[in-house]
Amino acid sequence: MKQRLDRDTMGMRAAKELKDGDCVNLGFGIPTLCALYVPDGVRFETEAGLLGYGRLVMADEIDKADWHYIDASGRFCTPAPGMAIFDVVTSFAMIRSGRLISIMGGFQVSERGDLANWNTGGDALGGTIGGAMDLAVGSRMVIITMEHTTKEGKPRIVKKCTYPLTAKESVDLIVTDLAVIEVTPGGLLLKEVAPGWTADEIQGLTEAELIISPDLKEVEL
Amino acid sequence: MINKIFAGFDEAVADIPDGAVIAVECWGYPATPHNLIAALKRKGTKDLTIITHTFIPMVFSEEYAALPAVLLPQMKKLISPIVGIMRLGAGGFVKEYVEKGMEVEIMGHGTLAARLYAGAAGLGGIYDPIGVGTILEEGKEKRVIKGKEYLFQEPLKPDYAFIAGHKVDKLGNLVYRGNYRSDQPVMAMAAKVTIVEVEQIVEVGDIDPEHVITPGIFVDRIVLIPPDGLGTPDKGRAVIEQLTQIESVRDLLFGKAD
Numbered sequence: 001m002k003q004r005l006d007r008d009t010m011g012m013r014a015a016k017e018l019k020d021g022d023c024v025n026l027g028f029g030i031p032t033l034c035a036l037y038v039p040d041g042v043r044f045e046t047e048a049g050l051l052g053y054g055r056l057v058m059a060d061e062i063d064k065a066d067w068h069y070i071d072a073s074g075r076f077c078t079p080a081p082g083m084a085i086f087d088v089v090t091s092f093a094m095i096r097s098g099r100l101i102s103i104m105g106g107f108q109v110s111e112r113g114d115l116a117n118w119n120t121g122g123d124a125l126g127g128t129i130g131g132a133m134d135l136a137v138g139s140r141m142v143i144i145t146m147e148h149t150t151k152e153g154k155p156r157i158v159k160k161c162t163y164p165l166t167a168k169e170s171v172d173l174i175v176t177d178l179a180v181i182e183v184t185p186g187g188l189l190l191k192e193v194a195p196g197w198t199a200d201e202i203q204g205l206t207e208a209e210l211i212i213s214p215d216l217k218e219v220e221l
Numbered sequence: 222m223i224n225k226i227f228a229g230f231d232e233a234v235a236d237i238p239d240g241a242v243i244a245v246e247c248w249g250y251p252a253t254p255h256n257l258i259a260a261l262k263r264k265g266t267k268d269l270t271i272i273t274h275t276f277i278p279m280v281f282s283e284e285y286a287a288l289p290a291v292l293l294p295q296m297k298k299l300i301s302p303i304v305g306i307m308r309l310g311a312g313g314f315v316k317e318y319v320e321k322g323m324e325v326e327i328m329g330h331g332t333l334a335a336r337l338y339a340g341a342a343g344l345g346g347i348y349d350p351i352g353v354g355t356i357l358e359e360g361k362e363k364r365v366i367k368g369k370e371y372l373f374q375e376p377l378k379p380d381y382a383f384i385a386g387h388k389v390d391k392l393g394n395l396v397y398r399g400n401y402r403s404d405q406p407v408m409a410m411a412a413k414v415t416i417v418e419v420e421q422i423v424e425v426g427d428i429d430p431e432h433v434i435t436p437g438i439f440v441d442r443i444v445l446i447p448p449d450g451l452g453t454p455d456k457g458r459a460v461i462e463q464l465t466q467i468e469s470v471r472d473l474l475f476g477k478a479d
Contacts, residue, residue, distance in 0.1 A: 028473075047330060048248060049400040059475040062465060067251040067457050068399025074249040074275075075474050085399065087406045087434075088274075089338055092331030096351075114354075124327050124356065125312025125319070128303040133351045134331035168354035 002196035004177040005219065012037040012221050014103050014145050014175045023051060025095065025135055027104035027117075028073050030145040032056070034103055043082075045100055046071040047091050047131040054080030072131060095131065096138035104132065106144040106174070108161040111208035113171040113183035115144065116163035127164070136167035148176035148205055155207040157181065157188065178202055180219060187211050192219045225393050226422065226443045230260035233416050233442045237261065237381060240297070242270040244337065244379040244408040245289050249275060250460045252401040254383040254418045255451035256444070259287040261383075262295070270298040272337075272379055274330060274404050277306050278314045280470060281463040285456040293318055300377070302330040308469045328357060332374055334407055339376035341410035346375045382412035384440075385452060386419040390426070393417070393440030394433045402434060409439040416442040418452070 005013065011033030018024060018034075020041030026032055035044065035056070043052040048070055057065045057076040065076040094100055108116040115136050119127025136142055146156055157174065174181040179202050180192035190210040193202055199212045227233040234257060237243070243261075247253040261269075273289045276299055283291060293315065304312040304325060312325070319325060328336075329351045339347050348364055348371035351357075362373040384405045387398035395417060397405060409415040422445050446452055465471045 046400070048252075049403045057475065059465075059471065062461055062475060063458075065461060066399070067461075068401055070248055070251050070400060073473065074251070079399070085402060087402050088330065088334040088404045089407050091403075092334050096331060119311075121311070124325065125304055125316060127311050128305060128307060129327060129329050130303050131330045133329035133355065133357075137351050137353075138331075165355045167351075 003194055005194050006177070008033055009221065010145050010175055010177060013180065013219055014143050016221065017141070017143060017173065018042045018101065022101055023094075023099060024101045024103060025072070025131075025139070027102070027132070029105045031103040031105060045091075045094060046077075047088065047095060047134070048072050049086050049088060049091050050077070050083060051086070051094070052080055052083040054078035054083070092131075092134055095134050098138060098140045100135075100139050101141045101143070102135040102139035103143045103145060104135065106146040106156065107163050108156050108158050109144055109171050109174050109183075110161045111159055111188055113169045114161050115142070115166045115171050116161040117144070117166050119164040129166075132166050136170040141172045142170050143173045143175060144171050145175045148178040148202075155205055158207040178205065181210065184211075189213050190216060192217055194219055222391065222425075225441060226391065226445070230256045230418065230444050231263065233257065233444045234260045234264055237264070237266050239266055240268045241266065241380045242272065244272040244377070244382040244412055246383070246385060246403060246405045246408060247273050247275045247289050248400075248403065249277065249288075250281070250286055250457060252385055252403055252405070253286070253288060253452065254385040255287045256418045256446060257383040257416055258289060258291060259283070259451060262287065262291050265295065267295050268297040269295050270300065271296055272300040272333070272377060274301065274333065275303045276301040276315070277303070278309060280309070280467060281460045285459045285463070286451055290314075296323055298324040298326065300326045300333070302328055302333055306470075308473065328352065328374070333377075334404065336374050336377040337404070337407045337411040340378035341407060344376055346373055348372070349374050377411060379408070379412040380414065382408040382415045384409055384415060384417040386417045388421040388423060388428065389417060389419045389440065389443055390423050390428050390437070392425050393437030393443065394428050395419075395435040395437070395440055396428060396432055397434055406435050409435045414441045415439055416444070418444050418446050420446055
């Protein structure tokens with residue numbers, strides 16, 4: 001039976017790329033879920049100026065929120081032992097010097113790894129950049145988690161992005177509800193598929209041409 | 222010792238002229254100098270250029286908070302990496318002001334930080350890899366340095382910075398709390414006049430020199446936030462209460478994910 005990965009599972013799959021000692025910046029949405037599945041020793045960075053913060057404050061504990069600690073989406077988070085606090089000049093030096101891994105959401109990724117994830121409209125006011133461009137250009141590894149297709153069923157993995165770009169040739173790995181795809185110098189390498197799906201079916205929902213890995217397997221968690 | 226302490230927020234912003242360029246920190250409710258913003262609104266200063274990290278609509282009442290957006294009718298230009306909240310229509314809320322002639326300049330957050338640092342350090346600008354191949358290229362000089370493309374970005378040198386601090390001594394040596402620090406140290410360094418609203422004023426010597434984040438030389442004016450001021454824990458609770466009434470914002474700020 002065909003299955004699409006739910007958002008938790010996508011977060012879990014992306015988190016599998018991380019290992020002890022990695023420092024990671026998590027974007028909105030699915031990436032936030034990765035935090036629940038990372039191995040010990042992974043630390044989180046927010047461009048707002050924290051490295052090594054603790055859990056996020058959830059809906060049922062709002063009264064405990066301390067608004068001196070926020071992540072980059074403005075979510076309240078908790079301090080944790082070993083946390084460091086710094087200003088944005090330091091923060092973007094971390095981001096731009098390739099010391100971090102970035103897991104972000106995406107609207108489109110192109111066959112060359114171009115990323116569009118800040119704006120779905122035509123003009124500069126159609127979206128918000130925040131730290132996304134810095135993270136896409138500067139991170140050691142950029143992982144994009146997104147649904148494989150739009151709500152209308154159109155491919156998000158495309159030959160050329162039609163939405164305004166965040167950065168050129170910046171994505172390393174795409175985790176969707178249907179597949180895990182690595183961006184390689186030779187093109188997009190389909191490495192894993194969701195349970196019950198064939199490579200042909202994934203290609204049918206992908207505008208860019210996929211190279212099928214000789215080791216193609218079901219998504220591993 | 223020069224007295225940097227002002228009796229109130231209105232006094233602290235009294236000399237800000239029309240056309241001033243002001244850097245203001247904002248992360249939503251947190252890390253925002255609400256009281257100075259409210260004072261500048263009361264003063265009615267016109268043709269402002271506002272440089273801020275986050276420019277989002279006022280989704281809570283002005284009784285509790287004043288984000289930079291309360292200054293919209295007084296603004297000539299906005300410089301910011303975040304204009305609006307995606308799920309609340311992104312920058313749509315400023316379009317009526319853009320139609321009336323307000324200019325908006327967007328860029329990545331790290332670029333904003335670097336441009337402010339350039340302003341502080343007297344640099345003539347920066348060559349920045351961020352934005353290459355995007356709509357930010359428009360109108361920018363592009364230069365290849367050692368085989369890599371960069372965009373030229375001018376320095377930012379605000380006339381004033383509005384800062385939300387935690388503790389300051391009477392010389393202006395300043396400590397922030399949590400990630401209220403963020404953009405504020407570089408804003409304080411870049412601005413000609415830095416005005417700080419703060420939770421505590423202490424005597425000289427009461428702050429361990431090892432803990433000073435912004436040295437007092439960068440701080441020109443200090444105003445203590447009174448118990449009934451904006452940005453206090455009580456007002457914060459009221460703001461959170463209001464935020465949780467808006468479903469999309471509540472999910473964003475307190476949900477399990479997206």
